[in-house]
Amino acid sequence: MSRHFRTHTTSRLTFPSSSGGLAITRLPFSSTSSKLLLQQLSSTSPAAAATAVTITTSSPARNLQRARASAAEQGMEEHGKAAVGWAARDDSGVLSPYNFSRRAQKDDDVTIKVLYCGICHTDLHVVKNDWGNAMYPVVPGHEIVGVVTGVGAGVTKFKAGDTVGVGFFVGSCRTCDSCGKGYENYCPTMVITSNGKDYGGAATQGGFSDAIVVNEHYVLRVPAGLPLDGAAPLLCAGVTVYSPMVIHGLNAPGKHVGVVGLGGLGHVAVKFAKAFGMRVTVISTSPGKRREALEHLGADEFLVSRDAGQMAAAAGTMDGILNTVSAWHPVAPLFALMKPMAQMVFVGAPTRPLELPAYAIVPGGKGITGNCVGGIRDCQAMLDFAGEHGITAEVEVIKMDYVNTAMERLEKNDVRYRFVIDVAGSSLGGSGDDKI
Amino acid sequence: MSRHFRTHTTSRLTFPSSSGGLAITRLPFSSTSSKLLLQQLSSTSPAAAATAVTITTSSPARNLQRARASAAEQGMEEHGKAAVGWAARDDSGVLSPYNFSRRAQKDDDVTIKVLYCGICHTDLHVVKNDWGNAMYPVVPGHEIVGVVTGVGAGVTKFKAGDTVGVGFFVGSCRTCDSCGKGYENYCPTMVITSNGKDYGGAATQGGFSDAIVVNEHYVLRVPAGLPLDGAAPLLCAGVTVYSPMVIHGLNAPGKHVGVVGLGGLGHVAVKFAKAFGMRVTVISTSPGKRREALEHLGADEFLVSRDAGQMAAAAGTMDGILNTVSAWHPVAPLFALMKPMAQMVFVGAPTRPLELPAYAIVPGGKGITGNCVGGIRDCQAMLDFAGEHGITAEVEVIKMDYVNTAMERLEKNDVRYRFVIDVAGSSLGGSGDDKI
Known part of the structure; x- marks a missing residue:
């Protein structure tokens, strides 16, 4: 299997913190999904995705x-x-x-x-x-x-x-x-x-x-x-949320899922979750999206993440969270919404590292797992599921x-x-x- | 079921970052396992573990x-x-x-x-x-x-x-x-x-x-x-590593697990992993522990996390990682050691939030999940397993x-x-x- 990695442009990438450790790379991507670059890195050499690969822009x-x-x-x-x-x-x-x-x-x-x-x-x-x-x-x-x-x-x-x-x-x-x-x-x-x-x-x-x-x-x-x-x-946004919903068991009637962010990925996630028969809470910083979430997309609840009272009332109620937000945001308060041993699926790509306090994940055995699109099997299953339930993106x-x-x-x-x-x-x- | 939450001492806890969001609490614990407090919080009121509970020390x-x-x-x-x-x-x-x-x-x-x-x-x-x-x-x-x-x-x-x-x-x-x-x-x-x-x-x-x-x-x-x-x-250190090894499938012959930190938890994890028939790499910042890890505890490899060459050579080789270190440390380089879709189990309790770049988890679908001790079933299974394999802690x-x-x-x-x-x-x- 031949390897194809022609160095067209290279960009020196340094780890964001004073790790003193491995010069893992930090790319100057400005927002949203980093998957293309990262896929490029990982698709050319397994080591490249994570190690001191020098890519220099000159x-x-x-x-x-x-x-x-x-x-x-x-x-x-x-x-x-x-x-x-x-x-x-x-x-x-x-x-x-x-x-x-x-x-x-x-x-x-x-x-x-x-x-x-x-x-x-x-x-x-x-x-x-x-x-x-x-x-x-x-x-x-x-x-x-x-x-x-x-x-x-x-x-x-x-x-x-x-x-x-x-x-x-x-x-x-x-x-x-x-x-x-x-x-x-x-x-x-x-x-x-x-x-x-x-x-x-x-x-x-x-x-x-x-x-x-x-x-x-x-x-x-x-x-x-x-x-x-x-x-x-659906060929990208759809499978990016559908695949991890299946992987993490967020596809069963009666379960409660939180969807953070109501954009290209989030709105499709709400549709899939409702079609799975789940209880869906949209979590957003913008109260103005309440009506869209509840009336247009069919979510069950809308939770303003800056409202301490709303967050406290929803503590420990969610079987999982799909976090689709690419702008940096505090994730620790979101873990509190989840039941013990639940997972937050993360599909955003903020350029600044997330802050993950140990107390947010250790006491309840909770976790955060990334996801990047999906495999062919999941993609076909997602399309078939969309066909059964008449689900498309709002375009x-x-x-x-x-x-x-x-x-x-x-x-x-x-x-x-x-x-x-x-x-x-x-x-x-x-x-x-x-x-x- | 009656509730038992007498406020003896209370301590105001503020979220470490300028989240502007929920005043989730940050406790002044100095090192290692925070589980006792967090358990206390979560064991008295589900909301307490995560929300604006005011605990004031006066x-x-x-x-x-x-x-x-x-x-x-x-x-x-x-x-x-x-x-x-x-x-x-x-x-x-x-x-x-x-x-x-x-x-x-x-x-x-x-x-x-x-x-x-x-x-x-x-x-x-x-x-x-x-x-x-x-x-x-x-x-x-x-x-x-x-x-x-x-x-x-x-x-x-x-x-x-x-x-x-x-x-x-x-x-x-x-x-x-x-x-x-x-x-x-x-x-x-x-x-x-x-x-x-x-x-x-x-x-x-x-x-x-x-x-x-x-x-x-x-x-x-x-x-x-x-x-x-x-x-x-074993009743605490043992089950704290054994339970997540079972939960995350890090208990099968031929799999490769990384153990970060060679303390009370880490050394027992190495013993369990070898008894499960796994390939075990101890990951440490101190080269001086090499001999102990390889010769005394039976690990297969020893990896100095500050050595970029060693880390690059091990990239993408691990089916999972058990991170037992309670001192703050960069976790992003460790994700690169894992295969796609692998989990880092985290059982430490650094007081400073971990730095989690999206590129460390999204492209490979990797994750980090906390764990706190284990249930009774896993604890008994762990003791029985220890009995079968003659595993005890070094005391x-x-x-x-x-x-x-x-x-x-x-x-x-x-x-x-x-x-x-x-x-x-x-x-x-x-x-x-x-x-x-």
């Missing part, structure tokens, strides 16, 4: 990036299916039409015409090179829904005309412990859908494009009847030419709750501007 | 304590079996002979002559009133091994002459969710063995005494052939008259690894100074 490398971007664009990759997408060429993050080619369809590949693609915070970080690992030109997008237009001779699960989805990754080793347990999302050589490296060394380009070619193992079936625009964000559908405005609005969290690009309904521009 | 109350202590001593409690122990009368923590009485043996009680009693860091905190909740006079001790001298008419599990143990608690509600799952250690109304309140409102006194009367449900059978002095610390056996020196040495961690009082072999003093 201006010469940045020029190299720009040179490489334009060469690829003019020279077109040598083979494969002509494709058009919207890509960022540099850390301004501005996206514009970009002609490239998808690899030639192999025996176990599925070719998909992209219909819709959600915009995740990770996309925003990557196009702006917040994590120092953008390999321009970058076509973002890993919340993809589309229709199969062709399958390789060896494909058994899909046929032309099927409605399918593609999520955060399009490859994994399928031999490691994590892959063996169905958690390809933790495979050390996972290939991410956008701004990744496939096993041939080529950059992977995401769903802000007309078509994509993906190995059948990483293609998901989208249940009939599910609105496709609202289904797209604002846009055309591709609005994407740069959307990115600006996303940076200010000005969306309820996810932007989804109507790719097939957009004029993508590029040299041959024919709609697919 | 000099009038302290005088009240002293007055109460001497009255009880002279006036002897009204009924029950005369007993002699060593108690602390005030926050100097100095112990001296103390005559008191054990409750009259009820139908479901077992009367035990105490043979040995381990000294746990919690005892040290309580006698010095580090956590502001000492109810003087306090007879410490919750790592008790002894012989049954009498049983109530309803007792079926034990008979006179049996060798038994008593651990951290001697009562629980047996109706709550935690009790129902065999985790009485997380029961909100758990009655702790020393410095607690039983359901009748009487103070509980620990194992630094000649005899103790305990409900049979909370009495453990000590396997034949196990040296009793070395077995005593320094002392007589009762050395206990104050031992407490001073314990404060400086000057013991390898646990002091155990030979209670039956000690002259306990007190009014009727006859050995039992």
